[in-house]
Amino acid sequence: MNPQATSPEMNKVVIGHLETLLADSYALMAQTHLAHWNVEGANFFGLHTAFQTQYEELFTAIDEIAERIRALGGYAPGGLAMLDTMSEIGGMERKLDANGYLTHLAEYHRVLVDAAIKGRDAAGEAGDAETEDLFIARLQVHEKTLWMLRSAAM
Numbered sequence: 001m002n003p004q005a006t007s008p009e010m011n012k013v014v015i016g017h018l019e020t021l022l023a024d025s026y027a028l029m030a031q032t033h034l035a036h037w038n039v040e041g042a043n044f045f046g047l048h049t050a051f052q053t054q055y056e057e058l059f060t061a062i063d064e065i066a067e068r069i070r071a072l073g074g075y076a077p078g079g080l081a082m083l084d085t086m087s088e089i090g091g092m093e094r095k096l097d098a099n100g101y102l103t104h105l106a107e108y109h110r111v112l113v114d115a116a117i118k119g120r121d122a123a124g125e126a127g128d129a130e131t132e133d134l135f136i137a138r139l140q141v142h143e144k145t146l147w148m149l150r151s152a153a154m
């Protein structure tokens with residue numbers, strides 16, 4: 001158990017929020033990759049590149065989230081099938097117009113914003129400042145990306 005946590009129960013609650021964040025981030029990474037591959041249109045180059053930046057950022061973040069779970073004494077969930085059962089993020093059609101990808105991805109970042117807020121508050125309650133900091137950092141990324149995706153959607 002993380003020595004910072006106020007109790008083993010609170011530590012478990014925090015790990016649960018990290019697991020949700022991990023599963024949702026993995027699902028979002030996969031959907032962003034799909035958009036990177038299939039987007040078409042006048043803004044192809046900009047969107048193709050932006051989606052790559054986003055899924056690469058998510059890949060790095062997922063590793064940090066999983067390793068935080070280990071640092072707290074938990075075991076990280078992994079594998080597509082296991083993560084799929086733990087995520088609220090659904091799939092999207094293979095072929096959409098650019099606006100369709102932007103709108104769906106914005107919706108998924110909104111799910112991550114909510115998950116990061118819940119995790120931040122739980123970590124704060126548990127007295128676990130480092131995990132709280134991780135959730136705040138993820139919240140900032142998802143809020144910023146949400147703004148960018150909404151600004152690009154027509």
Ligand SMILES: [Fe+2]
Nearest residue numbers: 036037048052
């Ligand atoms: Fe690529």
